[in-house]
Structures are given as C-alpha cells and as structure tokens.
C-alpha cells in the first residue's frame with residue numbers, strides 16, 4: 001500500500017526511498033511539513049545538491065533526516081542551529097535549512113534560536129510546533145497552551161506558552177512567518193520566501209500530534225486538530241487590532257516581518273578582508 005502511494009506521489013524524488021514508509025504516526029503533521037518543504041524546493045527549482053538540511057532530535061527532526069534526500073546532518077538534541085551556523089560559515093554558498101521541533105529548537109535549543117536571529121545569519125529554520133515533546137511521550141513544553149493536558153501536566157498546564165515567532169522577530173531576524181498545517185498553500189509560499197531572503201528566516205508551523213497531544217485534549221482524530229487550527233487562527237492584519245485578552249489561545253498567522261538587515265556571513269567575510277588588508281596578508 002505505502003509503495004503504491006509513493007509510486008504516484010510527485011515529490012517522492014526528494015525523499016530517501018530506502019527510508020520509506022516514514023515512521024511518523026498516521027495523521028502526524030510532520031508529513032504535511034515534509035510535503036510543503038519538498039514543494040517549495042521543487043517550485044523554486046533548487047538543486048537538492050545545493051542544500052544542507054540540519055535537524056536535532058525528535059519526531060519532527062526526522063523530516064530532514066532520514067527522509068529528505070539532500071546532504072543532511074542529524075545532530076544532538078537542541079543543537080541543530082549551532083551545527084547549521086558552522087555549516088553556513090564554512091560553506092556560505094550552500095542553502096542551509098534547519099527542520100526540527102519546538103522542544104528541540106525553542107526549549108533546549110532556545111538560546112541558539114534567539115542568537116542566530118540576532119546575528120541574522122542566512123539560514124532558514126522550519127520549526128514544527130506541536131506543543132509538546134512528541135517523541136519522548138508527550139511531556140509539557142514551553143510551547144504547551146495554557147490549560148492543556150500533557151503527561152507531565154495531567155490536570156492542566158499552568159504556564160503560558162512562549163510566543164516563538166514574536167521572540168525571533170524581536171531578536172532581529174530578516175523574515176518570520178507563522179502558519180498551521182491547515183494552511184498548506186500559504187505555508188509553501190512562506191517557505192519559498194524564507195528560502196530566498198538573505199538573513200535569518202523562521203517559518204513556525206503549528207502542527208498536530210494527535211497521538212501525544214490530541215488524545216489528551218479531546219482531539220484524538222487529526223482532522224479535529226486541523227479544525228481547531230482553522231477555527232482559532234487569526235490573520236496578523238486582524239490581530240493588530242485585537243487586545244491581548246482577545247488573542248489569548250489564538251494562532252496569529254501570516255508574515256510577522258520581512259525586512260532587509262545586514263547578514264552575518266557577509267559581515268564576517270568583510271571583517272576577514274579588512275583584517276587581512278591591515279596586516280598585508282591578502283593574496284593578489
């Protein structure tokens with residue numbers, strides 16, 4: 001059955017066939033994100049040999065590796081952006097993309113996320129926000145909605161979630177957008193923009209984990225979670241005229257920033273040139 005589906009799926013050329021079918025649970029939003037990324041690469045006609053795709057640890061990290069057919073780097077938990085920074089500095093001509101989960105990138109790896117955005121290094125981060133640590137059994141995360149149930153907040157979560165996109169925008173990224181897995185066409189367009197802007201770009205994707213999050217929060221069917229995303233999404237233009245109370249629990253979707261700012265690897269190379277010139281080390 002899986003083989004039949006993959007034989008007619010046009011994006012299969014971007015997947016490692018030997019790793020299929022994926023280990024993602026049926027209805028996991030990770031498949032939608034993988035599909036959106038492959039479509040964005042396809043529509044931009046990016047040669048996968050020009051890509052380096054980096055992930056940390058978690059179910060969402062599998063999207064990059066082992067499933068995406070490019071040079072991929074499956075790193076330690078929380079450190080994907082640190083590895084990606086090294087790759088970009090060493091190979092500035094490559095398109096460096098990080099795909100991983102909210103736990104990986106915004107919890108244990110949150111410091112790297114903020115400081116990569118502050119440096120405005122030219123890497124694209126696709127952050128799959130499913131509100132929990134999916135791979136390890138559905139523990140509470142800094143992204144878990146207020147009041148939600150998880151294995152480690154079985155009565156209700158009493159913390160408020162980190163607003164990832166707003167934090168990254170405030171830190172200085174060139175491009176930040178948030179969509180959900182129920183907004184696939186907008187998501188593909190945003191990933192395309194993120195892959196083309198110079199500087200740090202983040203696409204946060206609100207995604208369903210029906211197994212670890214949905215079934216503890218009365219949404220065990222993936223479609224129920226998608227209906228929730230559609231019902232509670234607010235376009236950013238509308239959100240600007242709403243109070244914090246009105247926005248409580250809503251998903252603000254759209255582009256938060258799209259701006260030109262100096263990029264880190266260009267600044268670094270300018271500095272190297274200046275220092276070499278100063279010490280007479282430049283080769284003519």
Ligand SMILES: Cc1ncc(C[n+]2csc(CCOP(=O)(O)OP(=O)(O)O)c2C)c(N)n1
Nearest residue numbers: 057058059060077101102103104133134135
């Ligand atoms: C240093 C370290 N701490 C903890 C873990 C255990 N661990 C593996 S994946 C994970 C959480 C993954 O959550 P997230 O990034 O949100 O991805 P998801 O599985 O939800 O897609 C944790 C805590 C680990 N592998 N390494």
Ligand code: SF4
Nearest residue numbers: 024025028059134209
């Ligand atoms: S546990 Fe959740 S995040 Fe992990 S593969 Fe299953 S549905 Fe997806």
